[in-house]
Amino acid sequence: MTYFKKYFPEEHYQTVVFFTKMYTLKHYGVESDTTVEDIKKFYGCNIIMGCLGYPRVRMYWADGFRNELIATSLSRNKFFTLRNIIHFVDTDKPNEKNKLWRIQPVIDIVKKRCNELATVVEAYSIDEQMIPFTGRCPARQVIRSKPRPVGLKNFVCATADGLVVDFEIFQGAGTFPDCGLGHGPSVVIFLTKCLPKGSHLYFDRFFTTIPLLERLNEIGFKSTGTIMANRLEKRLHLPLDRDMNRGDISQFVKNDEVSVVKWCDTKCVTIASTICGKDPVGEIDRWNRNLKRRVPVPIPAVILDYNENMNGVDICDQMMEYYRIKIKTKKWPVKVFFHLLDLAILNSWTEYRKDARRLKIPKKQVKDFLQFKIEIGEVMCKSIKILEAPEASCSKIPAEYYGSKYRPRNAPEDIRFDRFDHWPQFIDGTAKRCRNTGCSSRSRAICTKCNVSLCLTKDKDCFEKYHSK
Template identity: 45%
Template sequence: MRRAKLNATDILTTLNEESEIDDFSGDDSDFDTTWQPFPKKNAGQSDLSGSDSDEDQDTLTNNEGNNNNNFDVSLNTNNIEVPTQTSTQSTPNIGWSQMPFLGVPLPEFNGPQNCIELGSPISYVEKYLPDLHFEEAALYTNMYAFSTKGKEFRATANEIKVFYGAQALMGIIKYPRFFMYWQRGIALDLISSAITRDRFLAIRTHLHFVDVNNRLPNNKSKFWKVQPLIEFVRNACRNIPRSIGLYSIDEQMVPFTGRCPHRQFVKNKPRPAGLKNFVITTTTGMVLDFELYQGIETPFEDRSLGLGPAVILHLSKTIPKESVLFFDRYFTTVPLMNRLNEIGIYATGTIMQNRLKNVHFSNDKKFERGVWEEFTRADQKLTAIKWKDSKCVTMVSTTTGAEPHQIVKRWSKTENKEINVPCPAVVVSYNKNMGGVDLCNQQIEAYRTWFKSKKWTVKVAIHFIDLAIVNAWMEYKEDATKMQIPKKNIKDLMEFKINIAKEWLSTPINNKRPNEDENSIDANEEPPNKV
């Protein structure tokens, strides 16, 4: 027998009749207006009902199911008992309104307080690159050379120092071609008398910081080949004394255009291709901590708010409470500002406007130059300001509002002259204190050790050696200033780096080098690079 077909009339007739579907109409909790999720502990979410990001909504949804066992539901005359919400983070419907933000005064960064005497330049650099580093580098360089060549390389810790010194001096005195540092008639005596060209190239080819044939199984770092050097530099940065003050977090590029794990391309950077390094600095550019980005393997403890907030939470662990952080829109979200508020750290940052829900600014076309709008949250813990200069910029802050505003000079294309433009206080504060990482990058770039190499390990190593020298100089300069040494007697970065290079180049080398490795290198070509 063929199955009967239902036409539209039959279907409508069936739906109008009583069925079992009606018996389940009240069982779906989505339609239960009395149901409320249990408050989440340490959630760090925004107090706004609709201003959190999509990530936060997902987190809340996942926790709703997990919290069902935390309270009892009893049925008495069809009433559902819900536990009292005691968490202030769960207070609903805290909205935004156009009102001034009270804010808090910014602290002053005082830097290290205990400076008894000013050390020599090399004593500052040795904090970052101690003798143990050079001994390990010599050991693993010899092991790698023997495993690839089958011959003893016999590099020593002192010879690695000489190699570093030559690299440092090459960053200051730049020749257009590498071999010219040893070319007769124009050779740079400080380098050519300390190490031969062929030995220099041989060390650079075989330079290693770990045993590449015995990688630890629990070491998941993508940059494990240079991890010991990175750890020496990072630990020295973390040991710098710090007080309540102003700090900035931004990206730093380790330039490299070859093949490398997690090489990035960041447009609008002076050197857009390379490894991405997240850095926290003081407003003067001194590096306090950093983390090389390596994708999912990057050791961020808390990724619940997304990658950008994870960077901020990771790098802000070592700064004191009541300090103020500055960062750009890559990192800024409302849940991040709430989380920082919870742990006692203030923050200011630019933000993408689509991350500000329930804040209804006027359209960009309605803004004239120097005009701003300010929305403050009802709990007076966060403000959002949109201001137009040449373009509109949106900022959020837990410290500074629009007032007292200042007058800044800007060039007007229409009037062909400088004009006075009103500027909110939060923008002035951000522009003044955000540039710490850029200052560090400028100092590194001024005397960067630059050469061509296909080995990312060498490029990363030289970058962090340059960073160590720059940071050591900043420590030296800060100590000299605190000791009230006249500015003319304080070494600038070039003089400081030359002093370090001379110190390393003057290190005595006592080993007898095998001639086979040196003679195997062509006079005008670099040796083949092997990772």
Template identity: 35%
Template sequence: MYEGKGTSVDSILVDTPEKLNVGGRYVLKLADTLLKGVSVFTDRFFTSIPLVDCMLSRSLTVTGTLMSNRVPKEAKFESDSILKKRGRGSSDQLVRQDEKMVLVKWFDSRPVQMASSKCGSEPLGECKRWSKSDNKYIQIPQPNVIKEYNAFMGGVDLLDRVIGKYCMRSRTKKWTIRFIYHFFDFAAAASWLEYREDAPLARLEKKQIMDYMDFKFAIAQALLYNLEDKENETSEDEEAVEIKKPRLVEALPARGFRRESALHLPEFMNDKQKSRSKCRLAGCKMLTFTRCTACNVFLCCSVNRNCFLLFHK
């Protein structure tokens, strides 16, 4: 964790340049364990010209997106307006005199700057993008450095993108609360990425793999059901206080929770009119005295009608 201004992180193997920012210092420190010839991919927070040069001294290549204010003043890219006139997919490339570093500016929906000591624009490839004017997908030119970055990017960049989809938001500016919320999102996003990688190994079909929003709902349901079970266990020894409340329709539990058959047992109510209820299986309109102890819904359970079994399949 970055603790703020004044925190120094230095590499053991090489001297840290004075102009290297805190992001670059962490990359340099983590690269102490890498072998020569390894390629490192970083996002815009970490990428800088001093970092690329310092990693080159260790025979390590760096490729990453570059902030506009970190592009050297002597590097004169074509302006955004010129690239926009040339069309989507246009690019400009600058090669340093020693030919050890390349800067590439590519115009997609917006301009993107790249710095690399590994590859440049050539060979040009293609990528598919949606065109609003044509109302269809079109092929546009794509520099090789962009293709390499998209193929190997991940880690911080991918995790931040997932967290930003459905992050926990709060109006408070207290760093402690925002810190805790961020790590809840961090844990959920990292778990979903791991789940998505392990899904093919579990032989799940593509349509069975949950997207990130459904995955977070599944986490919430699991926590809520677990909490309800614990509350029921602690309240068994307490004296029950009868409070008359208006009858509410119980919400149907999630399909995944229904299939945990070891928790679902039938409970037969007293043979009184007030203790029976309508069967909750879709299509059944009969009244029944049998209730599922886990789902807390009434289901038929007899020789002629076994809605209890059909509900949990």
């Protein structure tokens, strides 16, 4: 949660509550009883839902499929009410120049934290990203070549391992300041404003032009990108595709700054770079139909460099798609918010994994993305009292939990040490191993919030020790 709180600070939840109450008062004549805790629970439930992936939202409260963590955090009606009334700005003060004004405060706080991460001179990739949404939206786009063709187009700048450092959602003409080189180059130059000088940039043929590479070189950035043949100068006499065989390489260098390399693999590809050229030429194995075996094929250094550093945005898309919040809604601000929430969690996990690698923490002790995301959702659902009914001050623990040989994991630290709503409860049946470090005794006492067995007797109080740092 330490990483995630940098994207969504406490002030954000207070702002959402304020504008949500303002909206309900204006439209329904009654002020909503929404609290900061309700908003956190709503976020947490959506995060857990994205990880579990039930086909229908109502199933999380239905008999036979009920999920205790979600169902005890918010009632079904409360969940749907919050989804309908949640607002991030005053709807009576629209900004006609900004099509995304309804969600702009959330965009700003997430982008602000992302920009703070661009502190190291390294490789950054720039590419398009789709925010899936098929409803009505003033900024909706259709890109048929994408796996999710309908939605909002988001231009993203990310590191080679998928850490997003900047993004801008496309709103049509005028979204990016015109640099005089065209739309694609304008996007690239706009997204470099937060990057340290000397960084290496990678992008695809949608953005690449020779003047763009020269401009980036002037302002202190090296760059590489695939390029269309019709964007090359006419005096570049590169061989035709039909005249090249697999492994053939052709290079042209302009003013000792920009190298244009054409290489033939299964198909021909042309790439322009101010970082390197074809040398040193490497080798890559390819299947040969005639020889019925893999044979080495020459490959330029610039192609190897591009393939190694260009996949940052694709990695981000892939990881987000695993556990994306996919709840259907007609409200595009809610859909964009869920995307930004997923983006913030993925960035938090990438930061956590980098720090773990730097501290040389064993891989077995590093949380994977699913575990990390579920813990964030669990902490947000359990950060306050779970059940609203006064007679049910403890969460119900499934009976099969005690009858199995499964040893439960420790509760996340943000829940374990929050010093709130931890109640002991004595159970029937076989005593379970105490989860306090250094204790090997068995106990029938459990913590109803952490769902772990702990010793609680006159001579041994592991319950207090377990919940104290």
